[in-house]
Amino acid sequence: MSELLALQNGSDIRGIAIQTDEHDITLTDDAIQKIAQGTTLFLKQKKKLSGRIKVVIGHDSRLSAERIKLALTEVLSSNGIEVLDAHLATTPAMFMATQYEEINADCGIMITASHLPYFYNGIKIFTQSGGAEKEDIRYILEHATEKTENTQAATVKNIDLMSLYADDLVRKIREKVGTSETPLAGSKIVVDAGNGAGGFFAKSVLAPLGADVSASQFLEPDGHFPNHIPNPDNDEAMASLQKAVLESKADLGVIFDTDVDRAAIMDQNGESLNRNALIAVISAILLKEHPETTIVTDSTTSDHLRHFIESLSGKQHRFKRGYRNVIGEAIRLNEVGIPSEIAIEVSGHAALKENYFLDDGAYLVARILMEYAKLKADGEDLMSLIASLKQPAESMEMRLQILDDDFKPYGQKVLSDFEAFVKQMPDFELEPNNYEGIRVQTSGKYGSGWFLLRMSLHEPVMPLNIESDTKGGIDLILTDLRPFFEGYKALKF
Structure with missing residues (x-):
């Protein structure tokens, strides 16, 4: 049981799926079959589904996908579940399979490990009410060895989910722009799918x-993944997209991660619209239609982004890292009467209220293209939306490794001591409205800026993010933080 539980990664399941010299397989056939059994119990007992249950299975381009799909299908079908094989697909499309009337699935299972190296793989699970939560994954793993009775015959069918999903995006863009069937005519757009599952966007949406x-x-x-890591938050990947955009004299570049739940954009000058800039672009678009809405972001966003959102009469709510965290917070705000149209992380995870609060990179890009087409018709571009967004003079992230085996209590002790340390430092001021780690505003000799020390969600790491509006400001901050960190022998500074 402990080996199974170790596969839980928040609201996902992840493990080693291909043997390497350094790694043994943890996502074995036996483990996958048990996960399928636990999923059966989850659907029948926790979700209380009865009769003919319908499950769609899809995967990205990972080498181990077919093996995992076969093991899942064998157990699910033996339990009388109708399995629909979507083949190469995206994570957002697997949720939409539970919403489209043409499919009307009870559950979607996506085989993916996002941008992780080729030897990893994993499983994401959706029902008609949304993505599985941490508690759901725990339930599945804890019930993975229980048996169920079945009297129904098994069926496995092939479906073309991605054509349905692509046609849906095309229809939504045409309806929003409202000028022609080809609102992107005259635009050259480079799509970089990173050899993942996002190639459909060029051929079946943009064309x-x-x-x-x-x-x-x-x-x-x-x-x-022979060309670069399929990750919009990776410098090498963005440099590759930039080269393609500039050499082809394209109007835009679009890049996705492996399973297309994250995205970024690049303009014709090779300027990246990712991280804070991406959040600013979609915020500007949504605030035109939903004045004063609250933009929920993760904890690492810039103060300049907050000022930009507020200048457009919006509100920013900085919350905890983790896409399920920001999505859950946006849903919670709406439930208590605080309108929020989007939850978005600097990594490119974005979920819009109008799109089921689904973490969907393709829909995010589609939503931006709706505005791009209108701007282009007026002789403007996306950068005009964020002309007033100020950029810091310097920014960086350090990842401080915790060498103690019991890393979570150790990290919490560091955070507690760090708060006390900051309080007695001149020109450092604690951010009062903070939900994760210790966030500090700088002034005086450091100049205007901020830094944030927090615990990683799953790793023995403490990321330290720093921004400064003054050249040399980061060095000054680090010089005065160094004595504190060097006092912790199990913290690698």
């Missing part, structure tokens, strides 16, 4: 809307 996608790259699925 039907009139865009020239001839300069797109790495659209073919390849689980070795």
Whole structure:
């Protein structure tokens, strides 16, 4: 049981799926079959589904996907569950399979490990009410060895989910722009799928809307990820997209992670619209339609982003890292009467209220393209939306490793002591409205800026994010923080 529980990664399941010299397989056939059994119990007992249960299974381009799908299908079908094989798919599409009337699935299972190296894989689970929570994954793993009775015959069918999903995006963009069937005609757009599952966006979404996608790259699925890590938050990946955009003289670049729940955009000058800039762009778009809405972000966003959102009469609510955390917080705010149209992280995870609060990189890009088409018709571009967004002079992230085996209590002790340390330091001021770690505003000799020390969600790491509006400000901050961190022998500074 402990080996199974170790596969839980928040609201996902992840493990080693391919043997390497350094790693043994943890996502074995036996483990996968037990996960399928636990999922059966989850659907029948916790979700209280009866009759013919319908489950869609899809996967990204990972090399181990077929093996995992086969093991899942064998157990689910033996339990009388109708299995629909969506083949190569995206994580958002697996949830939409539970919403589309043409499919009407009770559950969607996505086989993916996002941007992690090729030897990893994992499982994400959706029902008609949304993505599985941490408690649901725990339930599945804890019930993985229980048996169920079955009297129904098994069926397995193939479906073309991605065509349905792509057509849905095309329809929504056309309806929003409202000018023609090809609102992107005259635009050259580079799509970089990183050899993951996002190649469909060029061929089945942008091309039907009139865009020239001839300069797109790495659209073919390849689980070795031979060109770059499929990650919009990766410098090498963004440099590759920049090169393609500039060399082809494209109007825009779009990049996805492996399973297309994250995205970023690049303008014609090779300027990245990711991290704070991406949040600013979608915030500007949504605030036109929903004045004063609250933009829920993770804890690492810039103070300049908050000022930008407030300048547009919006509100920013900085919450904890983790896409399920920010989505849950946006849903909670709406439930207590505080309108929030989006939950978004600097990593590119974004979930819009109008789209089921689904973490969907393709829909985020589609929503931005709706505005892009209107701006282009007026002779403007996306950068005009964020012309007033100030950028820091310097920014950085350090990842301080915790060498103590019991790393969580050790990290919490460091945070507690760090708060006391900051309080007695001149020109450091604790951020009063803070939900994660210790966030500090700087002034005086350090200049205007901020830094945040927090615990990583799952790793023995304490990320330290720093921004300064003054050249050399980060060095000054680090010089005065160094004595504190060097006092902790199990903390690698």
